[in-house]
Amino acid sequence: MQAVGSRDLAFGITRKLELGTKKMKREVIIKDTHRGLYYEDGKMLELLGAGRYELPLSTRGRFFSLFRRIPKTEVVLVDMRARDVTIKGQEILTADKVAIRVSILVQFSVVDAKAAIHAVENYEDRLYSDVQLAARRSLAAMTLEEILTNRTRLSEDILRDVKESAIGYGVEIGRADVKDLVFPGNLQEIMNRVLAAERNSRAQLVEARTKAEVQQIEAEAAAESNRIKAQAEAEAARMQAEIKAEATRLAVTAETQALDERSAHATAYRDHPALIRLEELAALRELAKNANARIFLDFDRAKVDAETGVS
Secondary structure, X not given: OHHHHHHHHHHHHHHHHHHHHHHOEEEEEEOXXXXXXXXXXXXXXXXXXXXXXEEEOOOOOOOXXXXXXXXXXXXXXXXXXXXXXXXXXXXXXXXXXXXXXXXXXXXXXXXXXXXXXXXXXXXXXXXXXXXXXXXXXXXXXXXXXXXXXXXXXXXXXXXXXXXXXXXXXXXXXXXXXXXXXXXXXXXXXXXXXXXXXXXXXXXXXXXXXHHHHHHHHHHHHHHHHHHHHHHHXXXXXXXXXXXXXXXHHHHXXXXXXXXXXXXXXXXXXXXXXXXXXXXXXXXXXXHHOOOOOOOOOOOOHHHHHHHHOOO
């Protein structure tokens, strides 16, 4: 009986330990926006993606289940979303010894969660200092005029200087832009005057160009109008000349036709004398219609007698 009781006691203890082990677990949920670094006893074993995980609870000291120690576990979450950081109020001397204060907006995101946690102590602090030093180096090599006229150069210099080194600790820089530029008080007033003068001169230049363009347009319009007028006058004169020439040609043609007709009539009268007699009779017929008309005929008496046979 005693042996049986010992076995029951051992079984009960083992069962309680197993149930206790099952209860000593915790859930970790990782969103799509994060990644998790899974550690056991301080050693990273796995990079966890989005999902739900069950991990054993960490305990103080050592806890044995069936003579097996439960390891101490930890999950470190890393945000993978794009973020902004502003490098504020950096006072820097330019190449021409003008002190300016500049603020820089940096957009970045973590692309390697393991490198971001293991390569540096704090990747955000490291990024801040890297961009700060890169901005100082770039601005120190530029004059004030270059900074005002070419602010994109600063962004290009920072990206070229920092982008590669940031990849080494798992961070990718999307852009680095100058957010604010603050000048000393007297320089600010001078710059405002210069800018006002530039705006005034630019406005005057635009006005002068506009006036010149208007005058040019008016001159071109007048020249075009004169050209069209001269062209219309030349066309009208040409048409009149053509009409006159055509009228002359038609008159000459009509006169030529009349002469041709007269010549044909003359030939016909010559070849057929009776036609002349018919024309005379027609003329007499028309005259006979007028009661007041008088006709004088000149007869060759001898010829008439000879033709009629009168002696």
